[in-house]
Amino acid sequence: MSETVIELKGIKKEFPGVLALDKVQLKVGKGEVHALVGENGAGKSTLMNILSGTYQPNEGEILYKGASVRFPEPRDAQDAGIAMIHQELSLSPSLSIYENIFVGRLLKNRFGLTDIAAMIRDSSVFLEELGMGTLDPKTLISDLSVSQQQLVEIAKAVSLNSDIIIMDEPTSSLTRKESLYLFKIIEGLKAKGVSVLFISHRMDEIFSISDKITVLRDGRYIDTLDTGITNEKEIVSLMVGRSLDKQFHREKKKEFSGNPLLEVKDLSVPGLFENVNFKLYSGMILGLTGLVGAGRSELVQSIFGADNLPDGEILIQGDPAQIKNVKDSVGLGLGLIPEGRKTQGIFREMSVRENISMTVLQKEPGQFLIDRARESEDVEEYIRKLRIKTPGPEQKIKFLSGGNQQKAILARWLLSSPRILILDEPTHGIDVGAKAEIYQLMEDLTREGIGILLISSELPEIITMSDEILVMSEGRINGSLPGDSASQDEIMQLSIPGKERSKA
Ligand SMILES: Nc1ncnc2c1ncn2[C@@H]1O[C@H](COP(=O)(O)OP(=O)(O)OP(=O)(O)O)[C@@H](O)[C@H]1O
Ligand SMILES: [Mg+2]
Known part of the structure; x- marks a missing residue:
């Protein structure tokens, strides 16, 4: 058994009208990856904010390396060797990557002057480790995508050389590939004896990287289990307090008639996507998937008038539509729930x-x-x-x-109540129980005649929900599959750039 680095005992935290944590405990070993799970609002972030000095508990004790400690300010926790990557991005948008990484602890050269070159050099190393080697550390944060910002947050926390790193949903805005870089880094930290507290709603991640799992429910401690001897079903039922084996099921429709609610013809924005065609009917869920970077979000932002107006034609209920901005599209009955709701x-x-x-x-x-x-x-x-x-x-x-x-x-x-609803990764960061409710709502909406364009990287979600599935790759629709019979394999095949177009 590894030695205990941190132990939280009897932690209670009250906010006006909310008992966020009630006598919660947690014990983390050296070099251990410890996952913290629970439904939205269970108290995960609050507990970690207490450990990192952001909040003070009303009751309870923190034992760090055997001694009772208090962290009145985040700075105190940081100085003691505890770093936290927050759920909300906390970088300064008007500063560069390297300035954000070294804020508050500028490197000095031997003359006592700020050593910009050294900070840029060190930042490059951290970026490289996270698969962002091509990014210039002098780039402003405001010029980065949400996922790049998230990676900079991670680089910053790793650069602090802490004994404990808390990661609050670090992967919720990362691509699969970026997440894999993060997991490699976590492996490296573990090997160096660093303990990682990891919060995520994705069970596959939790089971692939954690040693232990602690479950919270409604602000209460439920249990801590060894990852090796538990399973997803057990964890989920501990989280929601009931068994959730009933999978959401949706009857698929094959035939749609009449004018499509939304039809796009030969839509292109040079460099982003080209010759995109599809029809979305009333009552239909049209899935749009593909590897991240395939151009899915760009496509829908562009249809919605939010960015880069496309060449080609957009028809709403058979009539050519002139969409120049978001106001036009909302006026025409379109709604878009964008990805990256953290910032938008x-x-x-x-x-x-x-x-x-x-x-x-x-x-x-x-x-x-x-x-x-x-x-x-x-x-x-x-x-x-x-x-x-x-x-x-x-x-x-x-x-x-x-x-x-x-x-x-x-x-x-x-x-x-838009007639055409575009949902970009609607269940990212949403707990397992609430996902089913969102699916049910989508189903109810289609029954009312709304058409839904669903973008998702989660293949089970796409397969469960879509009447038809479009697979995008490198800015093109690489093929379409019927929703009642498509398999994850077929979708993956079509996602690979350069593959043959299937019968669309
Ligand atoms: N500063 C605050 N003031 C009032 N209530 C708060 C505050 N911070 C958190 N809460 C409440 O405490 C409870 C626990 O919130 P917390 O953010 O810890 O949940 P979480 O487990 O991290 O959920 P999620 O998965 O959605 O991130 C929630 O009911 C939340 O509304
Ligand atoms: Mg949280």
């Missing part, structure tokens, strides 16, 4: 109610009289339907857990 779409200082009802208000310009009663009814319905964990609709959204903030953004778009 959340108004942190506003209430859950305001965040949810936002587009509804935008939809009716000039209508100053808002039907308040109706609004709160709708908002409350969605809080219930999606099980958004909040003491009430007036809570500021920034106080919700990460996954619950995402559910609120999802609710906003569902409430704006």
